[in-house]
Amino acid sequence: xxxxxxxxxxxxxxxxxxxxxxxxxxxxxxxxxxxxxxxxxxxxxxxxxxxxxxxxxxxxxxxxxxxxxxxxxxxxxxxxxxxxxxxxxxxxxxxxxxxxxxxxxxxxxxxxxxxxxxxxxxxxxxxxxxxxxxxxxxxxxxxxxxxxxxxxxxxxxxxxxxxxxxxxxxxxxxxxxxxxxxxxxxxxxxxxxxxxxxxxxxxxxxxxxxxxxxxxxxxxxxxxxxxxxxxxxxxxxxxxxxxxxxxxxxxxxxx
Numbered sequence: 551x552x553x554x555x556x557x558x559x560x561x562x563x564x565x566x567x568x569x570x571x572x573x574x575x576x577x578x579x580x581x582x583x584x585x586x587x588x589x590x591x592x593x594x595x596x597x598x599x600x601x602x603x604x605x606x607x608x609x610x611x612x613x614x615x616x617x618x619x620x621x622x623x624x625x626x627x628x629x630x631x632x633x634x635x636x637x638x639x640x641x642x643x644x645x646x647x648x649x650x651x652x653x654x655x656x657x658x659x660x661x662x663x664x665x666x667x668x669x670x671x672x673x674x675x676x677x678x679x680x681x682x683x684x685x686x687x688x689x690x691x692x693x694x695x696x697x698x699x700x701x702x703x704x705x706x707x708x709x710x711x712x713x714x715x716x717x718x719x720x721x722x723x724x725x726x727x728x729x730x731x732x733x734x735x736x737x738x739x740x741x742x743x744x745x746x747x748x749x750x751x752x753x754x755x756x757x758x759x760x761x762x763x764x765x766x767x768x769x770x771x772x773x774x775x776x777x778x779x780x781x782x783x784x785x786x787x788x789x790x791x792x793x794x795x796x797x798x799x800x801x802x803x804x805x
Contacts, residue, residue: 576621580604580612585621585638592637594627694766701770708771709778720779724772733768734799744803746772746786751799754792763788765799776803 576582583602587593593601599609613636616622621640627633683693712723721738728736733752739745753765765788773786790800 578612580608581616584609584612584616588622588636588638592635594633594635596633598636694764697766698770698773701767701772702774703770704767705771705774706778709775712775713779717779724775744776746801746803748799748801751792754799757793759795760793761795762793763791763799764793765791765801768799769801772801 576585580602583604584598587598587601595606595609595613598613599606602609613622617624621638622636623639624634624636627635683697708727712720712727714720714723717740721736721740725736725738728734728748734755735749737747737749739747748765748768751765751768753768754763757764769786769788773784776784776786785804786801787804788799788801790796790798792799
């Protein structure tokens with residue numbers, strides 16, 4: 551039984567004949583409960599009523615609404631034509647439960663990332679991130695803030711390993727780490743405004759062209775490394791990127 555009031559996010563390609571993808575935000579606890587059941591398996595009307603412990607009238611009303619939205623559909627029961635088998639007719643993207651927000655240890659994600667890096671598995675983190683990013687991009691979902699936060703965590707972890715008070719040695723250490731872990735080849739221009747060039751960027755060199763910069767993990771890593779080095783907040787802008795059709799990625803440090 552669902553006791554909280556979660557939000558369920560559904561990709562509904564059946565919502566209209568337009569090319570735009572429809573995202574349905576389901577706030578009704580009753581609809582959420584029905585969809586949560588159908589996400590696991592197809593069910594007939596009686597099974598849905600039994601599993602929700604709600605009245606037939608209530609279940610029927612919410613099923614009708616979900617069918618009209620194209621989120622749920624039905625087919626005849628092969629064993630009893632008088633019955634209907636209901637099923638989820640859209641892709642389930644995830645849910646948000648305000649009652650669970652911030653209950654997770656804030657350092658849990660950071661600890662997991664640190665564990666992977668410490669075991670020399672940063673390439674595994676990168677691979678998983680690429681898969682997640684690729685799948686969500688298909689739905690038009692932008693997770694760049696999350697990716698940059700992952701980069702921030704990695705940069706924070708790496709700082710003490712790479713730090714040297716001489717900025718040239720520090721940047722050499724960063725370059726060596728990037729190349730050793732197949733993240734790309736970094737070149738630093740330390741004159742006036744610091745520019746960082748990345749050849750074969752792990753985030754974008756093999757990604758289809760999107761017309762916008764996409765190296766958010768790298769941006770987060772570099773921002774945190776240089777924030778801690780300079781001991782004040784700086785921003786990094788990616789002004790060139792493979793995803794924009796450029797031959798390399800270039801970052802500029804903005805004070």
